[in-house]
Amino acid sequence: MTGGIASGKTTVSNYLRELGAQVIDADHVARQVVAPGERAWRDIQEYFGPRYFLPDQQLDRRALGKLVFFDAKAREQLNKIIHPRVREQFRTETEEWSKKGLPAIVWDVPLLLETGMDKMVDEVWVVAVKEEQQVERVIQRDQLEQGEAMARIKAQMPLEEKIKKADKIIDANVGKEDMFDQVATLWKEATCC
Numbered sequence: 001m002t003g004g005i006a007s008g009k010t011t012v013s014n015y016l017r018e019l020g021a022q023v024i025d026a027d028h029v030a031r032q033v034v035a036p037g038e039r040a041w042r043d044i045q046e047y048f049g050p051r052y053f054l055p056d057q058q059l060d061r062r063a064l065g066k067l068v069f070f071d072a073k074a075r076e077q078l079n080k081i082i083h084p085r086v087r088e089q090f091r092t093e094t095e096e097w098s099k100k101g102l103p104a105i106v107w108d109v110p111l112l113l114e115t116g117m118d119k120m121v122d123e124v125w126v127v128a129v130k131e132e133q134q135v136e137r138v139i140q141r142d143q144l145e146q147g148e149a150m151a152r153i154k155a156q157m158p159l160e161e162k163i164k165k166a167d168k169i170i171d172a173n174v175g176k177e178d179m180f181d182q183v184a185t186l187w188k189e190a191t192c193c
């Protein structure tokens with residue numbers, strides 16, 4: 001499952017958990033793989049240096065985030081370090097959960113299409129929200145100015161492109177209850193028979 005910023009991915013994945021889905025969350029995995037001592041943590045130290053680490057050895061996500069927002073080469077390098085580890089962790093966790101006989105496993109990955117991870121799944125679900133609605137949700141949730149919210153939205157792959165690659169679309173322009181009805185139907189289809 002994927003979708004733009006503040007489209008409703010977390011809301012959908014929390015509901016999927018209620019329905020009994022096992023959800024693997026990319027934000028969580030991305031934090032796991034840079035934990036002190038992990039391979040990506042070591043690679044980041046080697047390439048970016050100690051200034052991007054806090055006194056307790058944790059990665060200074062804010063400092064590194066600032067750097068890669070403005071520096072495309074640094075961003076590319078960081079992605080090169082982190083993405084393979086994230087993919088590996090997804091594969092391992094999925095194998096473990098599959099052995100337990102779960103009917104389906106949901107990957108909640110904001111950059112599913114951008115990173116090519118869509119090639120690793122059976123079905124791509126896109127949580128789709130109109131830009132006006134998205135701007136409103138970003139402004140409200142993150143307390144941002146309109147321009148800043150817009151800049152974040154524009155930095156992402158356009159919704160039309162995501163929709164082209166989707167097997168299933170969740171319309172997130174409607175209220176939560178209506179959105180949950182769609183999710184319940186998709187979950188039933190994916191897990192039945």
Ligand SMILES: Nc1ncnc2c1ncn2[C@@H]1O[C@H](COP(=O)(O)OP(=O)(O)OP(=O)(O)O)[C@@H](O)[C@H]1O
Pocket residue numbers: 003004005006007008009010011012110137141172173174175176179
């Ligand atoms: N169908 C909906 N109707 C109204 N509000 C919604 C709906 N879906 C989500 N929201 C609200 O929109 C905001 C963003 O939703 P959510 O955090 O689930 O998005 P997200 O895609 O996980 O965001 P991000 O990737 O930026 O963390 C939240 O405040 C959430 O309560």
